[in-house]
Amino acid sequence: MSNLERVAFMNHMIKTKGFVTRKEVAERFEVHIDTVMRDIEYMRNYLSAPIKYKKGAGGYVYTSPFEMLFDSFDDAVFYYIFVRRFSDSFKLNGIPYVPIISGDILSKISSYIPEEFDALLDKITYDSSDTDLLELKDFRNILESFVMKKCMQITYLDAKGDKTERTIEPVRLINYFGKWYLLAFCHKRGELRVFLVSRFVKSGVLEEKCEKIFSKSEIDNYLESCFGMFKSISSELAVIRIYEPAYYHVVKQKWHKNQTTKDVVIDGKKCLEITLPVGERHNEIIARVMAHSPDCEIVSPVELREQWLDNIKKLHEKFCK
DSSP: OOHHHHHHHHHHHHHHHSOBOHHHHHHHHTOOHHHHHHHHHHHHHHSOOOEEEEGGGTEEEESSOOOOSOSSHHHHHHHHHHHHHHHHHOEETTEEOBTTBOHHHHHHHHTTSOGGGGGGGGGOOOOOOSOOOOOHHHHHHHHHHHHHTEEEEEEEEOTTSOEEEEEEEEEEEEEETTEEEEEEEETTTTEEEEEEGGGEEEEEEEEEEOOOOOOHHHHHHHHTSSSSSSOOSSOEEEEEEEETTTHHHHTTOOSOTTOEEEEEEETTEEEEEEEEEEOSOOHHHHHHHHTTTTSEEEEEOHHHHHHHHHHHHHHHHHHOO
């Protein structure tokens, strides 16, 4: 029996009943009172739980508000399984790697989970097939830059295949739809820019200290300003219509946190109309719409619609001769 299961039970009882006794824990899990006492010490020493025996309450209580990472044993099991599968899906040079989620952390979590739950690992799969080839040294350089507050020098390959040298001040590392992006202040452009980490040809940490300071709200507002990962200073509202049968694939999706949706009927068929902010660079929203072709249409703005239609025209001319 895992001590994590007993700890989760004690936490649940204190939260719902106000207290828990050693006897009820020992009887429920068929363990000795001494084992329960070791669990209580574990909660104090390793979880920093403010747990104390209170005679008037008849058992152990929390002397101040306390929140466990997991409210139940099942939470811990499923957290471990999904994090394990998530980390396994990202590989650098063939080795599973996700920054922060280390093998040591997973081992510590798994040590509290009974072996019989290992079988669940074979029942759950996380497949992030659309991933980029990444270099571990780039991640290490980014993390070092964050810790030491030093600038990075990168050789960057843009979407057109051109290489440029950039001095950047890393601000935030983001995983977006399985791809890693770095938000950084670019000295060359004099503004915040988003870089796809897989396009780093070369990277290194400089002695030059980062000087730009952005508040959390400034960063969040920038990243949430419009659809997609590659942001723009200005944005405008776009209207997208998704018709049946694609309607049923996207009706429960959320493309942007500030989107509005409404159901309409056009020519007797259901249609989902999404209105959301888009930036100056339209490739991402066009790609999303094209993924649901021929049942997805960009209605406005005019410039975005024309660019979408031009892409369709070029596809036809190139491949439908």
